[in-house]
Each structure stands twice: as C-alpha cells, then as structure tokens.
Amino acid sequence: MPHQSDLDVDAQLAAAMAAESPLPPTPLGRNPLKRPRTNDDDDSQNEDDDGDLLTSIAPSRPSGDATANANRNVLVFAKQFATHKRLRPTQISEVETFAADPIATRQIKMYTVMLAIEGRLEAMRTATADFKVSASLNKNLQRLALGILVSPQLAAYKGSIPTKILMDILKKRRFDLPVGIEFIASDWATVKSRAEYQLTQLVASIKDADPKKHKNIFALGQRFVRDTDTTLTTPLCARIALMRKYYTLYPGDIFWDKLDIRLAWMRENSKGDAAKQTKMFKVILNDDRDAHGIRADYTMPDDAVVDEWQAEVDTVVDHDNTALA
Incomplete structure (x- = not known):
C-alpha cells in the first residue's frame, strides 16, 4: 500500500466531511424524515396534524367523468x-x-x-372610549420633561427637539401606555399634546426663577434639580450658568431663542468636538462663579455622578443631538 503523507490524510478526511451522508433505507411509503408513530403517542397533541387528511385535491384519471x-x-x-x-x-x-x-x-x-x-x-x-392620559402617565411625563430640561446634553430648549426626545423615551419606557397606541393617530396626539404641555410649563417655571436671588451657582443648581431625580453635576452647573448669563442679557420672551442660538453657535464652532465644548462651558462657569457669590462658601460637585435614570435620559438626548447634527 502506498505511503500516505499528512497532506494526503488531510485531503482524505476533508473529503469525508464534505461528502453527503445517504439517508438509511426506509420502509416503502414511509417519509424518512417523519418519526414512526408509537403506542405512547398522545392523539391530543396532533389535533392540527393534517398528515392523515387529504393535503391536496387528488387528480382524477383521464376519462369522460374527469x-x-x-x-x-x-x-x-x-x-x-x-x-x-x-x-x-x-x-x-x-x-x-x-x-x-x-x-x-x-x-x-x-x-x-x-x-x-x-x-x-x-x-x-x-x-x-376616547383615550385619556392617566395620573400615573402624567406624572411620568412631568418627570421625563424635567430630566430632559436639566440634561447638560440638550441641544435646544425650544422647538420640536425636547418633545421628540421625550416621545422617544416614552416609546421605550411605555409606562402604562396601551399596546399599539402610537399607531392610533388621535390617541397618540393626545399623549404628545400632554408631553408638550409639561415641557412648556417647566420651561416657564425655569425662566420665572430669578437667578439673581441666588448667591452662587451651586445654590442655583440645587434649585433646578430639587424636584427631579437628577444629581447636580459640574457640567449641569455650567449649563445653568449659561442660562443665567442669557437671562440677565435677555430677560424677556426672547430669552430661550437667544439661548438656543448660543448653543447652536457653540456646537457649530466646536464642530461637535466635546472637548472644545467643555472648554467653552468651563469659561462660562468660571465667569459665573466670579460674578455670583463667594467661591469659598461652596464646593463644586466635580465627583458627582448622575443616577441610572438620568444617565438614560442623557444618552437619548445625546443620540438625538447626533442625529440632528
């Protein structure tokens, strides 16, 4: 017998693995892929088994009675x-x-x-019956609205951006929403209208809180997160400092418009670079600390970490910002 090399063995084994295994012989008329019936089989488990029924219309023999x-x-x-x-x-x-x-x-x-x-x-x-927003859902909408408005990732406070973010989170969290409600236009419009209402009310309440009454940015920041699940962080303090700056410059109805324009300018000029945006916010925060209160009276929450819920909100906000960029 000729001597086999390792390559010959490799080829032989590879060919064996690639070869198709023939099906074993089966009794005439039996489906080789179907398990034979035994006495232990339960007839109740085969109610929809059409194997014993006519599965198609049998063709008739060619004749005058076809x-x-x-x-x-x-x-x-x-x-x-x-x-x-x-x-x-x-x-x-x-x-x-x-x-x-x-x-x-x-x-x-x-x-x-x-x-x-x-x-x-x-x-x-x-x-x-017409869909109505439950008290529980209304509370969760208010909670989401607060989380979005205090998020340091938010790109704009006016327009459709906050509402879109809130509705995106709502579709994921659901709360007590009926299944498929987003496919019923009138009912989904009711939910969206309530979400917009909560955002509008909160925006108004934030603007009405006169920042000049607070001596330092830390105290003002605590006012912002008082009724939320959000932890006060240094990035959030920087965002609030920007609000205070523009509320001082434009205390009227154009405040939010001017603030959104400034945020858009910062994103555009940093070309989306987070590090550059952080530097700009740091300058704004330092200016605010110099202008309001005494630095020695408080410590900035540099080590503060947002909780899981607010982190989820911030992630959705950041994702939507990226999609809009």
Missing part, C-alpha cells in the same frame, strides 16, 4: 378538512357550499366577507 371526479374530490376534501378543524355543522355546510360554487361566486363571497369584517372592526374602534 370533471365529476374532480368536483367530488373537492367536496370530500372540503368536508373532511372543515370537520378536522372542528367547525360547527352549519359552518361545515357553508364550506361545502363554498367549495361547490363557481370561482366568480367564491371571489364575490370572499370580498363581501372582508368588507363585513372591516365594518365590524371599525364599529369596535368607534365604540372604544
């Missing part, structure tokens, strides 16, 4: 299948009648039934 045989096969199959699916006797009769109908008649019947079902579904939707 049409009659075909029609008879259709009726036999229709009754057998309807019985197997445990339809009521009246329903079985309807199936037999349907099977015997001409094709055009069957198409008309199917279309008519579809319209009837559509009408019933529409009646059910009409009968359903």
Whole structure:
C-alpha cells in the first residue's frame, strides 16, 4: 500500500466531511424524515396534524367523468378538512357550499366577507372610549420633561427637539401606555399634546426663577434639580450658568431663542468636538462663579455622578443631538 503523507490524510478526511451522508433505507411509503408513530403517542397533541387528511385535491384519471371526479374530490376534501378543524355543522355546510360554487361566486363571497369584517372592526374602534392620559402617565411625563430640561446634553430648549426626545423615551419606557397606541393617530396626539404641555410649563417655571436671588451657582443648581431625580453635576452647573448669563442679557420672551442660538453657535464652532465644548462651558462657569457669590462658601460637585435614570435620559438626548447634527 502506498505511503500516505499528512497532506494526503488531510485531503482524505476533508473529503469525508464534505461528502453527503445517504439517508438509511426506509420502509416503502414511509417519509424518512417523519418519526414512526408509537403506542405512547398522545392523539391530543396532533389535533392540527393534517398528515392523515387529504393535503391536496387528488387528480382524477383521464376519462369522460374527469370533471365529476374532480368536483367530488373537492367536496370530500372540503368536508373532511372543515370537520378536522372542528367547525360547527352549519359552518361545515357553508364550506361545502363554498367549495361547490363557481370561482366568480367564491371571489364575490370572499370580498363581501372582508368588507363585513372591516365594518365590524371599525364599529369596535368607534365604540372604544376616547383615550385619556392617566395620573400615573402624567406624572411620568412631568418627570421625563424635567430630566430632559436639566440634561447638560440638550441641544435646544425650544422647538420640536425636547418633545421628540421625550416621545422617544416614552416609546421605550411605555409606562402604562396601551399596546399599539402610537399607531392610533388621535390617541397618540393626545399623549404628545400632554408631553408638550409639561415641557412648556417647566420651561416657564425655569425662566420665572430669578437667578439673581441666588448667591452662587451651586445654590442655583440645587434649585433646578430639587424636584427631579437628577444629581447636580459640574457640567449641569455650567449649563445653568449659561442660562443665567442669557437671562440677565435677555430677560424677556426672547430669552430661550437667544439661548438656543448660543448653543447652536457653540456646537457649530466646536464642530461637535466635546472637548472644545467643555472648554467653552468651563469659561462660562468660571465667569459665573466670579460674578455670583463667594467661591469659598461652596464646593463644586466635580465627583458627582448622575443616577441610572438620568444617565438614560442623557444618552437619548445625546443620540438625538447626533442625529440632528
């Protein structure tokens, strides 16, 4: 016998692995992929097993009675299948009648039934009571609105950005929202309207809090996070310092517009570089600390870390900012 090298063995084994294994011989007429039935099989587990039923209309032998045989096969199959699916006797009769109908008649019947079902579904939707925002959902919307407005990642305070962020989080968190409500335009509009209301109310309350009454940025920051789940951090203090600066410059209705313009300018000029934006906010924070209060009276929360909930809000805010960039 010729000597085999390692390469020959490799090739031999590779060929063996690649070869298809033939199926073992099976008794005539039995499906080789189907397990043989045993006495332990439970008939109740095979209610929908159509293996013993006619799975198709058997073709008739070519003869003068071909049409009659075909029609008879259709009726036999229709009754057998309807019985197997445990339809009521009246329903079985309807199936037999349907099977015997001409094709055009069957198409008309199917279309008519579809319209009837559509009408019933529409009646059910009409009968359903109008959706109302629950007290629990309203509380969660307020909580989300607060978390978004105090997020140091927020790109703009006015316009659609805060609302979009809130609705994105709401779709993920759900709370007690009914399943599929976002696909019902009128109900989803109700939820969105309440979300916008909460944001508007909070924006107004933040603006009405006169920052001149606070001696330092730390005290002002505590005022901002007092009713939220947010931890006061140095980046948030820097954002609040920017608010104070622009509220002092533009105390009227254009305050939020001017603030958003400044934020957009900072993003544009930093070209989205987080390090450059941090440097700009650091300058603003230092100016605020020099102008308000005594530095020795407080310590900046440099080591503070936001909790898991606010971190999730900040992540969504940052993601939406990136999508808008």
